[in-house]
Amino acid sequence: MSHLILIIGVTVIAFPIWMTFVAATHTQEIMLKPPVPIWPGTHLFENIKLVLTEGYANRPGSVPLYITLTNSMIMALGVAIGKISISIISAFAIVYFRFPLRMLFFWAIFITLMLPIEVRIVPTYGVVASLGMLDSYPGLIIPLIASATATFLFRQFFLSVPDELAEAARVDGASPMRFFWDILLPMSRTSIAALFVIQFIYGWKQYLWPLLITTKESFYTVVMTVSRQANVVDAVPAWNLLMAMALLAMLPPVLVVVFMQRQFVRGLVETEK
Amino acid sequence: MEKRVTFNERWLPYFLVAPQIVITLVFFFWPSGQAIFQSVITEDAFGGNTKFVWFDNFVHLFSDPGYFDSVRLTVAFSAMVASLGLAISLLLAVMADRVIRGATFYKMILVWPYAVAPAVAGVLWGFLFNPSVGVVAWMLSAIGIEFNYVVNGNQALILVVIAAVWNQVSYNFLFFLAGLQSIPKSLIEAAAIDGAGPGRRFWDIAFPLLSPTGFFLLVVNIIYAFFDTFGVVSALTSGGPGQSTNILVYKVYNDGFRGQDLGGSSAQSVILMAIVILLTFVQFRFIERRVHY
Numbered sequence: 001m002s003h004l005i006l007i008i009g010v011t012v013i014a015f016p017i018w019m020t021f022v023a024a025t026h027t028q029e030i031m032l033k034p035p036v037p038i039w040p041g042t043h044l045f046e047n048i049k050l051v052l053t054e055g056y057a058n059r060p061g062s063v064p065l066y067i068t069l070t071n072s073m074i075m076a077l078g079v080a081i082g083k084i085s086i087s088i089i090s091a092f093a094i095v096y097f098r099f100p101l102r103m104l105f106f107w108a109i110f111i112t113l114m115l116p117i118e119v120r121i122v123p124t125y126g127v128v129a130s131l132g133m134l135d136s137y138p139g140l141i142i143p144l145i146a147s148a149t150a151t152f153l154f155r156q157f158f159l160s161v162p163d164e165l166a167e168a169a170r171v172d173g174a175s176p177m178r179f180f181w182d183i184l185l186p187m188s189r190t191s192i193a194a195l196f197v198i199q200f201i202y203g204w205k206q207y208l209w210p211l212l213i214t215t216k217e218s219f220y221t222v223v224m225t226v227s228r229q230a231n232v233v234d235a236v237p238a239w240n241l242l243m244a245m246a247l248l249a250m251l252p253p254v255l256v257v258v259f260m261q262r263q264f265v266r267g268l269v270e271t272e273k
Numbered sequence: 274m275e276k277r278v279t280f281n282e283r284w285l286p287y288f289l290v291a292p293q294i295v296i297t298l299v300f301f302f303w304p305s306g307q308a309i310f311q312s313v314i315t316e317d318a319f320g321g322n323t324k325f326v327w328f329d330n331f332v333h334l335f336s337d338p339g340y341f342d343s344v345r346l347t348v349a350f351s352a353m354v355a356s357l358g359l360a361i362s363l364l365l366a367v368m369a370d371r372v373i374r375g376a377t378f379y380k381m382i383l384v385w386p387y388a389v390a391p392a393v394a395g396v397l398w399g400f401l402f403n404p405s406v407g408v409v410a411w412m413l414s415a416i417g418i419e420f421n422y423v424v425n426g427n428q429a430l431i432l433v434v435i436a437a438v439w440n441q442v443s444y445n446f447l448f449f450l451a452g453l454q455s456i457p458k459s460l461i462e463a464a465a466i467d468g469a470g471p472g473r474r475f476w477d478i479a480f481p482l483l484s485p486t487g488f489f490l491l492v493v494n495i496i497y498a499f500f501d502t503f504g505v506v507s508a509l510t511s512g513g514p515g516q517s518t519n520i521l522v523y524k525v526y527n528d529g530f531r532g533q534d535l536g537g538s539s540a541q542s543v544i545l546m547a548i549v550i551l552l553t554f555v556q557f558r559f560i561e562r563r564v565h566y
Binding site for chain 1: 276277278279280282283285286287289290292293294296297298299300301302303304305307308311361364365368369371372375379380381382383384385386387388389390391392393394395396397398399400401405406407408411439442444447448451500501503504507508511522525526529530535538539542545546549
């Protein structure tokens with residue numbers, strides 16, 4: 001009984017992904033005649049190669065996918081690494097130092113929690129435009145790393161580190177930065193790994209932001225490209241190529257989730273605490 | 274909570290918080306301030322002459338029946354996404370908690386949708402329900418249901434709900450599973466010895482103990498449905514046909530970028546910000562309480 005429900009659930013959940021895969025393995029002609037096949041064909045590598053090197057059916061505005069995949073990779077890595085670096089040092093400052101304005105800084109960071117970029121999209125676009133950061137990697141990455149979740153995670157973790165460690169470091173005459181590099185950072189390894197997985201996926205899934213601030217094809221990301229091409233009204237849509245693109249767009253984060261499942265689940269549960 | 278042991282440095286802590294504070298100021302406080310500022314002014318089409326108009330933009334917004342249609346739509350949409358998403362993932366989590374063989378396999382498949390971007394999820398479901406080649410649309414027409422989300426508003430809304438729920442199921446599932454696995458087995462066994470069947474054991478023991486997780490997920494799912502479904506809507510329907518899927522977060526973008534109505538869009542931004550802050554506050558109040566359990 002439990003297995004039956006689970007099998008139905010898994011089948012329904014996996015079905016869209018399966019159909020994407022199937023569509024990517026056929027030719028354009030087959031994918032235009034309903035009913036479309038539900039078993040894979042033999043043109044997978046051909047389709048993948050075509051979208052990687054030429055993009056979607058050579059239409060204007062279509063970009064070879066190797067470019068957009070590279071951009072997505074740069075963006076996702078940039079968001080993950082950037083967020084982790086700025087938030088681990090600010091959490092270190094807020095937990096291990098007493099200084100004027102500390103609580104003001106703390107609240108300034110705190111208030112950014114959960115406010116998604118979609119909500120203040122028009123003015124954020126204005127700010128990035130006036131800073132001349134349209135069509136650039138910093139423009140894609142930096143506005144997304146202003147968020148408090150990672151700082152909170154590190155703050156919670158640092159508060160749970162025994163005081164004796166900092167005391168010992170002080171007695172031995174170690175500087176604060178020495179303590180940070182040699183003790184705190186190695187101890188935070190698992191938190192960093194968990195956070196990295198979550199933030200990488202977050203950066204990869206971005207859609208509206210890259211859509212707005214990139215006008216040059218060399219800065220397009222893969223998620224926005226797939227969605228854009230899907231919205232182009234076509235007389236004869238090349239579903240096989242579109243689905244091959246969708247397949248490539250979801251492959252990296254799916255691999256991360258499947259192969260780093262422990263860190264992923266940990267990161268998910270911890271960032272929400 | 275505070276640390277007992279701290280370091281004494283005059284300037285170092287400022288250098289350490291500087292990157293985050295600068296980024297927060299430039300990309301958070303400045304745009305948010307701009308949104309508030311633009312919500313109380315009007316600007317002519319060329320960006321010249323700005324005029325302070327007090328709350329005219331808000332008055333204008335609130336006298337627009339289209340805005341309230343979008344509010345009602347968003348509330349109904351969120352209710353559907355949250356209730357369906359929670360119910361389905363709870364059912365799957367309860368089943369996955371019971372089985373011993375194959376649990377890893379089920380879990381591996383069920384976490385996949387989390388990795389799919391909302392905008393790509395929209396494309397996938399649009400393909401399945403495509404009126405001319407979609408395999409699900411074809412099956413539906415075989416049993417006599419004409420499904421065409423491109424022209425039928427209600428069907429478009431149903432499809433957006435399905436895609437949004439699918440995208441969020443993994444997240445809910447993992448939290449429910451973690452919650453179920455933290456319930457002491459001795460409680461369940463004691464109830465079993467007393468003769469309670471599986472249904473009774475679930476409703477009388479597991480379900481009440483899961484309620485903190487459930488409440489937390491409810492808030493997260495409402496926030497998700499309100500804001501993170503932008504990609505799904507944009508990829509599937511662009512708010513249409515007509516206004517039938519034009520939820521608030523899509524309307525902000527549409528009015529601001531396509532309609533060039535900066536004042537109205539900013540007023541909507543300010544209202545949305547207030548909603549997020551309120552929801553976040555509710556969540557934190559609740560989490561504080563949960564700590565004392």
